[in-house]
Amino acid sequence: MSLLEIRDLKVCYGGIVALNGISFDVEEHEIVTLIGANGAGKSTTLRAIMGLIPIAGGTIMYRGEKLNGLDTQKIVGKGVVLVPEGRRVFPNLTTLENLRLGAYLQKDKAVIEANLERVYGLFPRLKERHWQHAGTLSGGEQQMLAVGRALMADPKLIMMDEPSLGLAPLVVKEIFSIIRKVNEAGVTVLLIEQNANVALKTANRGYVLETGTVSMTGPGRALLEDEQIRVAYLGKTR
Amino acid sequence: MSITTILQHSLTGISLGGAYGLIAIGYTLVYGILRLINFAHGDIFMMAGYFMIFSLASFPWPIAIGITLLITVLMGIAIERVAYKPLRSSPRMSIMISAIGVSYLLQNLATYLFTAIPRGYPEIPLLKRIFRVGELSASLVTLLTPVLTIVLVALLMILVNKTKTGMAMRAASKDFETAKLMGININRVITVTFAIGSLLAGIGSILYFTDRMSVTPFSGTLPGLKCFVAAVFGGIGNIPGAVIGGFFIGIVETLLVALGYSTFSDAFTFVLLIVMLLVKPTGLFGEKTMEKV
Ligand SMILES: Nc1ncnc2c1ncn2[C@@H]1O[C@H](COP(=O)(O)OP(=O)(O)OP(=O)(O)O)[C@@H](O)[C@H]1O
Ligand SMILES: [Mg+2]
Numbered sequence: 220m221s222l223l224e225i226r227d228l229k230v231c232y233g234g235i236v237a238l239n240g241i242s243f244d245v246e247e248h249e250i251v252t253l254i255g256a257n258g259a260g261k262s263t264t265l266r267a268i269m270g271l272i273p274i275a276g277g278t279i280m281y282r283g284e285k286l287n288g289l290d291t292q293k294i295v296g297k298g299v300v301l302v303p304e305g306r307r308v309f310p311n312l313t314t315l316e317n318l319r320l321g322a323y324l325q326k327d328k329a330v331i332e333a334n335l336e337r338v339y340g341l342f343p344r345l346k347e348r349h350w351q352h353a354g355t356l357s358g359g360e361q362q363m364l365a366v367g368r369a370l371m372a373d374p375k376l377i378m379m380d381e382p383s384l385g386l387a388p389l390v391v392k393e394i395f396s397i398i399r400k401v402n403e404a405g406v407t408v409l410l411i412e413q414n415a416n417v418a419l420k421t422a423n424r425g426y427v428l429e430t431g432t433v434s435m436t437g438p439g440r441a442l443l444e445d446e447q448i449r450v451a452y453l454g455k456t457r
Numbered sequence: 458m459s460i461t462t463i464l465q466h467s468l469t470g471i472s473l474g475g476a477y478g479l480i481a482i483g484y485t486l487v488y489g490i491l492r493l494i495n496f497a498h499g500d501i502f503m504m505a506g507y508f509m510i511f512s513l514a515s516f517p518w519p520i521a522i523g524i525t526l527l528i529t530v531l532m533g534i535a536i537e538r539v540a541y542k543p544l545r546s547s548p549r550m551s552i553m554i555s556a557i558g559v560s561y562l563l564q565n566l567a568t569y570l571f572t573a574i575p576r577g578y579p580e581i582p583l584l585k586r587i588f589r590v591g592e593l594s595a596s597l598v599t600l601l602t603p604v605l606t607i608v609l610v611a612l613l614m615i616l617v618n619k620t621k622t623g624m625a626m627r628a629a630s631k632d633f634e635t636a637k638l639m640g641i642n643i644n645r646v647i648t649v650t651f652a653i654g655s656l657l658a659g660i661g662s663i664l665y666f667t668d669r670m671s672v673t674p675f676s677g678t679l680p681g682l683k684c685f686v687a688a689v690f691g692g693i694g695n696i697p698g699a700v701i702g703g704f705f706i707g708i709v710e711t712l713l714v715a716l717g718y719s720t721f722s723d724a725f726t727f728v729l730l731i732v733m734l735l736v737k738p739t740g741l742f743g744e745k746t747m748e749k750v
Contacts, residue, residue, distance in 0.1 A: 271634055295640035307635040309628045320628055323621070324640040372640065 220283050222247045222376060222407050229276035230267050237263045239431035240277060250408040252418040252439065255428030261411045262304050265378050269301045270294050296324050298375035302382060306365040310354025314345055317353050317364055321371030338367040341397050359390040366394065370401065377401065378409040383417065395421055419443040461592045466715040467708065472599040474707025475606035478700035479661035480684035483654030489630045489694040490650045492549060496556040497536055499681015500563035501655055505529040505662035506578065506672035507571055513579040526659040533655025534648055567674035575671035584667050602664045609657065610700050617696065622649060679723060686730045692743025
């Protein structure tokens with residue numbers, strides 16, 4: 220049994236088909252990446268898994284349980300979290316409040332404090348800035364906060380929607396090294412990236428999404444070598 | 458006009474303003490979360506007036522107050538569930554129109570049930586007890602209203618800024634979807650918001666009508682509009698702003714009446730609205746419209 224099994228997932232916006240029956244698996248402790256061009260349906264996939272948008276067909280199984288139809292907060296309660304596209308930190312809340320919100324469903328104060336220390340360990344910068352309104356953080360800091368906030372929930376599966384978007388190469392490197400660290404600590408990662416190069420290097424396996432269908436799959440390194448992918452997503456010429 | 462008279466009127470104005478402030482909070486809270494102007498809020502305040510009339514007919518006043526507030530809160534929550542929740546993802550205009558519909562519905566329901574003849578508002582003797590300082594005199598309710606308003610606002614600010622529920626409310630006011638991703642139950646946050654708004658409208662109603670003597674099905678309309686203006690004046694979405702707006706309108710209105718301009722006292726509110734929208738649309742303490750991302 221895979222940690223996450225997506226079967227024949229369909230999503231429509233109004234009459235427009237965004238996902239036309241995609242299937243993929245994420246095994247426990249893996250890093251899996253979905254790559255694809257703009258509008259391929261990557262964000263739609265993650266939003267459907269989180270129950271933010273209704274699905275038109277298919278199933279989303281997590282540890283053998285059906286997720287589709289559940290409210291978002293129930294899904295979060297099962298240990299599935301999303302770092303949304305565009306960071307979406309709460310600008311009117313402080314860094315610390317944002318982090319505490321990440322642990323909203325955690326009742327045990329001691330666990331929350333322990334998680335907070337762990338996140339501060341990964342992102343010392345957030346500790347320095349804990350009093351600052353998140354809206355005034357830099358883009359990189361906001362992304363760290365978005366990831367840290369998701370980790371506060373102590374997730375089993377963390378999904379990230381383009382965590383490297385708009386960040387300087389050095390910050391991208393930092394974020395990805397954190398992703399690996401988090402994964403080594405036992406958290407399964409489902410990663411969406413425009414930056415297919417880094418994503419495929421980091422991931423155990425990858426899926427290529429093309430206008431609502433999965434067109435290719437394989438180990439990250441293999442996809443990285445693939446001629447078609449090199450041309451389409453890595454900007455290499457033949 | 459003598460100093461005593463001015464002070465006397467100011468006292469009345471401050472008290473009226475306190476009641477306005479409590480009602481204005483309801484507008485501002487609901488707007489903050491749903492970006493909805495809850496046009497039915499003034500009518501909830503009016504209904505609370507009737508609830509008090511009927512519960513005080515059968516129960517001693519402390520219990521009657523409890524019953525009135527409870528029913529008012531339940532009504533506020535029910536209105537949101539029935540009339541607003543199904544429209545939450547519709548264009549904002551739909552839910553606004555629904556709110557106007559609920560407002561008329563409540564007025565007509567009250568007319569049907571209680572007739573349009575003004576009903577005497579019962580007196581709670583304790584609240585009506587007169588205090589004198591020198592030549593000034595005021596009933597307990599006049600003195601109590603502003604104090605209670607400030608205490609309630611302080612409690613509300615603590616709730617919003619220091620508790621987990623408050624944090625969830627602030628998060629939801631910026632971004633529903635991301636709030637959901639934190640595990641926040643948005644429906645619960647909205648219910649709590651309507652409950653608080655209705656509770657304060659209920660308290661405001663008791664304080665306001667105790668000084669006014671009677672209730673009609675239309676008693677909520679004008680105070681409702683004025684409190685909406687108070688909320689806009691203070692910067693809609695901003696809690697202390699709404700209260701300051703309430704005090705300001707209550708005081709100016711009372712002083713205008715005292716000066717013999719009673720015909721203009723209501724118009725003043727709306728002049729204030731227009732001027733405010735022209736000069737500083739975000740209100741006194743409103744934040745720059747940060748788009749909901
Ligand atoms: N709310 C919406 N209403 C209508 N169509 C939508 C909506 N959200 C997404 N779509 C459409 O669904 C398709 C998939 O969008 P999605 O956001 O999932 O793409 P993506 O792969 O994440 O792209 P990007 O890399 O640019 O973020 C697109 O054609 C998009 O226009
Ligand atoms: Mg996307």
